[in-house]
Amino acid sequence: MNKPIPFSRIGFDLLQAQLIWTLWYLGILVLVNIVRLVFSADEIDTFYNHAFVASNVYMLVIGIISIYFLPYFVENGITRKNYFYGNIIASICLSILIPIIAYVITIFEGLVLSNLKQSMLHAVPDPDTNFIGDIFQSILLTPHVDMEANLLLSLGLFSINIFGFYLIGWLIGTAFYRLGVIGGLCFIAISLLIIVAKDSFLRIAMDHPLFESFSIFEAVPESMALVLVFIILLVPIFLIRLLTKRAPVKI
Amino acid sequence: MNIVARNLNFAYGRHEHVLKDINFEINEPKIYGLLGRNGAGKTSLLSIIGSFREPTSGELLIKGEAPFENAEVMQQVTFMYSKDFSSETENAKSLLKDSNRYRPNFDYDYALQLAEKFKLDLKKPLSKLSKGKQSIFNVIVALASRTPITIFDEVYLGMDAPARDLFYKELLKEQELHPRIMILSTHLVSEMDYLFDDVLIIKDGKLLLHESYEELLSRGVTLIGSKQAVDTFSNGKDIIHHEQLGDTHSVTLYGAFGEDEKQRAKQQGLQVGHSSLHDLFIQLTKEED
Numbered sequence: 315m316n317k318p319i320p321f322s323r324i325g326f327d328l329l330q331a332q333l334i335w336t337l338w339y340l341g342i343l344v345l346v347n348i349v350r351l352v353f354s355a356d357e358i359d360t361f362y363n364h365a366f367v368a369s370n371v372y373m374l375v376i377g378i379i380s381i382y383f384l385p386y387f388v389e390n391g392i393t394r395k396n397y398f399y400g401n402i403i404a405s406i407c408l409s410i411l412i413p414i415i416a417y418v419i420t421i422f423e424g425l426v427l428s429n430l431k432q433s434m435l436h437a438v439p440d441p442d443t444n445f446i447g448d449i450f451q452s453i454l455l456t457p458h459v460d461m462e463a464n465l466l467l468s469l470g471l472f473s474i475n476i477f478g479f480y481l482i483g484w485l486i487g488t489a490f491y492r493l494g495v496i497g498g499l500c501f502i503a504i505s506l507l508i509i510v511a512k513d514s515f516l517r518i519a520m521d522h523p524l525f526e527s528f529s530i531f532e533a534v535p536e537s538m539a540l541v542l543v544f545i546i547l548l549v550p551i552f553l554i555r556l557l558t559k560r561a562p563v564k565i
Numbered sequence: 566m567n568i569v570a571r572n573l574n575f576a577y578g579r580h581e582h583v584l585k586d587i588n589f590e591i592n593e594p595k596i597y598g599l600l601g602r603n604g605a606g607k608t609s610l611l612s613i614i615g616s617f618r619e620p621t622s623g624e625l626l627i628k629g630e631a632p633f634e635n636a637e638v639m640q641q642v643t644f645m646y647s648k649d650f651s652s653e654t655e656n657a658k659s660l661l662k663d664s665n666r667y668r669p670n671f672d673y674d675y676a677l678q679l680a681e682k683f684k685l686d687l688k689k690p691l692s693k694l695s696k697g698k699q700s701i702f703n704v705i706v707a708l709a710s711r712t713p714i715t716i717f718d719e720v721y722l723g724m725d726a727p728a729r730d731l732f733y734k735e736l737l738k739e740q741e742l743h744p745r746i747m748i749l750s751t752h753l754v755s756e757m758d759y760l761f762d763d764v765l766i767i768k769d770g771k772l773l774l775h776e777s778y779e780e781l782l783s784r785g786v787t788l789i790g791s792k793q794a795v796d797t798f799s800n801g802k803d804i805i806h807h808e809q810l811g812d813t814h815s816v817t818l819y820g821a822f823g824e825d826e827k828q829r830a831k832q833q834g835l836q837v838g839h840s841s842l843h844d845l846f847i848q849l850t851k852e853e854d
Contacts, residue, residue, distance in 0.1 A: 316669035318636035327666070388617060390667040391640035391712070560633075562577070563617035565608065565646050 319392060324400030328383060329407050332376060336408065339372050340365070340415060351427065361423045365416035366472055373409070373476040377483020380405075381491045385563045394558050402551065405480045413472035417465075471516070474543065478512050481550040488557045501553075508549055515542040566641070566713040566746055567592045568614060572623035575609050575770075583609045585770040586623070591763075594713075594744035596736070598761035598778070598842075600754060602850050606770040607750045608646070611718050614748070615644025627714065640669060645707035646718040650699050653691035657702050660691065661709075668710045676709035679735065683728060696723030704732050708739055716748045729753075733760055755843035764842065768850050778842070785840030786822040789815045794833045798826070805848040817848055 347361050380401055387397040482505035490498030514531035517524050519539035524531060534542060568591040575584035584606045591597060601607045612618040613625050616632045616639045624631065632638040653660075657680065665673040680687055683701045691699060703720045721729055737760065740747060751757050764781050766773040774781070785805075788795050795814040806817035817840050827837050840848075 316637075316640065318640060319667055323666075327663075387667075388639075389644070390664060391642065392667060393634050393636045393639060395634060396636065560619060562619070563612070565612065565617065565648075 319396065321396040321399040322403065324387065324392060324396050325403030325407075326400075328380075328401050328404035331383075332380070332404060332408055333411070335376060336372075336412060336415075340412075340419070343368055344419060347423070360420050362416050362420035365412070365419075366475075369412055369416070369472070369476045370479045373412075373480040374483040377405070377480040377485075378487035380480075380484050381487035381558075384491070384558060384561065388563045394561060398555055398558055401484070405477065405484070409473045409477035409480060412476055413469045416472070417469065471520075474512075474516070474547075478509060478547060481547060481554070482508055485550040485554050485557075488554050488561075492557045492561050504553075505550070508546060512543055512546045515539045515546060519543065566594070566628060568714065568746065569626045569629075570610075570623070571626075573610075573613070573620050573625055574622045575606070575613065575618070576621045577609075577618070582770055584613075584620075587767075587770075587772045589765065589772055589775045591746055593762075594740075594746055595762035596740060596747045596749065596760050598754075598757065598764045599748055599750040599767070600764060600846050600850075601750075601767035605767045605850070607767055608718055610767065611644055611646075611716050611748065611750060614714065615642055615716060617644060640667070641712050642714040642716070643668070643707050643710040643712040644716045644718065645703050645720050647700065647720055647722045648703060650691040650694070650702075656688050656690050657685060657694075658687040660702075661687070661706065664706050664710060668712065670711035672709050672711055676705050679705045679708060682731060682735075697725055697728065700724045701728060701732075708735060711739075711743050712745065714746045714748070716750075718750045719752070721751070721753065729756070733757065736760060754846050755841060758842040761842075766846065766849060773849060781845065782839055782842065784819055784821070785845045786818045786827070787815065787838045787840050787844075788818065788830060788835050789813065789838075790833070790835035794830075794835050797833070798830050798835065806844070817844065819845070819849070 343365055344361065347364055350359075350364075383401065384394060384397050387400075388394065485508075486498060486501050486505055489501030493501075510528055511531070514524055514528045515534060516522075516539070518531065518534050518536055521536065568589075570587045570589050573584055573587040574582070576582060587610065599607050599611070609618070613620055614627070614632065616634070619633045626632075627638050627642065630638055632642060661673065661676050661680075665671045665676075677687075679685075683705065685698055685701050685705065686694070691702065694702070700720055700723050704717070704724075707715050707717055707720070721732065724732065736747065749757060749760065758778070761778045763775065763777050765775045776784075788798055791812065792809075792814045795816055799816045799818055802818045802822070803820045804816050805819045806815075808815045830837050
């Protein structure tokens, strides 16, 4: 018998497919940014800061869609396991590449518009104690560091944020695929908790103030926070594998 | 390459007993016709062979191994069904390249030749093709995959008669050049029966029979003539169909019917004929009144 297809090849193919989507997304984002530059009278965000926020939603969406690669690969004789590991590789690479591409575009943007007044978006918590509001803010205002303040930390944070959103998108998509509507809705709730926990640990690690509704996390020591960020990201990974391990392909 | 099912049972969701205690063995690279009425369990059985699903109990083995999540076995099996391409924006050429990448025996040049023969537009997104052309694409992928086990589950939907005819010819040619286990599930029994070397019939989740095509046909005998003569020869036999038109009676018998018996029936003025697979299938799988 021939040797089975390695998951690295699946990862490469999945990355390629999702990178094509990403280039479309970033292209549209560049256009939006140009329109904002033209029509905005005052200061506007850099492309980097713009992408920092928008990419969360983008990664959530493509994460949801990514479960539909599973039946495609099984139909082509690839195991669910190789699909899973392949997509983990692809999503990590994508999460590293998007911030770098956004950074490069921003440098070009700066060169083209050298007199651009830059204003940075800071994640300043809202005093509002509305829980739902805090969840939405935690999605929109993920912990942020200026790329000019500390480029590596900023890129790293960007990557972790979008990787987290990709994972919960993938988890939600998988739950709907495997468990139906009710199961899917339950996993949306689980995913929100994962995101809130991840953001809170990141805020603690970076010494940013926590949202009031999530003050429960204050007990977490700063030294442990970053480790907990990585541990909390393992939760969706573990759940996705659990749900896809023996998933039937329904026809 | 072989497929063995032992006490295979399958159920899912609210569907209990989709497959019930299925036992069979497929050892030779031949064309197998899998027949059964709607909901009989054909697609479920094929889904298990194709690693789309797992058995509930019992086992299904390919070369002695369970196929589910078995990387080596899975790449040797193509399970082609009537896919929904309504949201497939990729074109046929790009998808053929994917298959070429994942299937070790895939013959890309042969796939392109088939596309030309079937007049398939390789540059159009799959979603924009007609149902018949989408079916042609599926057929091309399965034929060119050259996997030791190739399954066609009702993939001929929407294909017009000339396209189906071309497919049957290509199938036979492929089987001659690259013999493999081909399983065809179909409702077009009378049109495809000549392709089958063996026939498996499923009824209500149970395997009703697994025999060679010739043997099965020889078991079905039709007698037409007077009531008395028909009754005499059908006495004690398994009558699967009975019809009466005026004084003329017609019965379809299922089971061994020797040459000497046929001769005597003819001498008694009976018309003796063989049932077609189509008729046998209808009679053997009809619901009891």
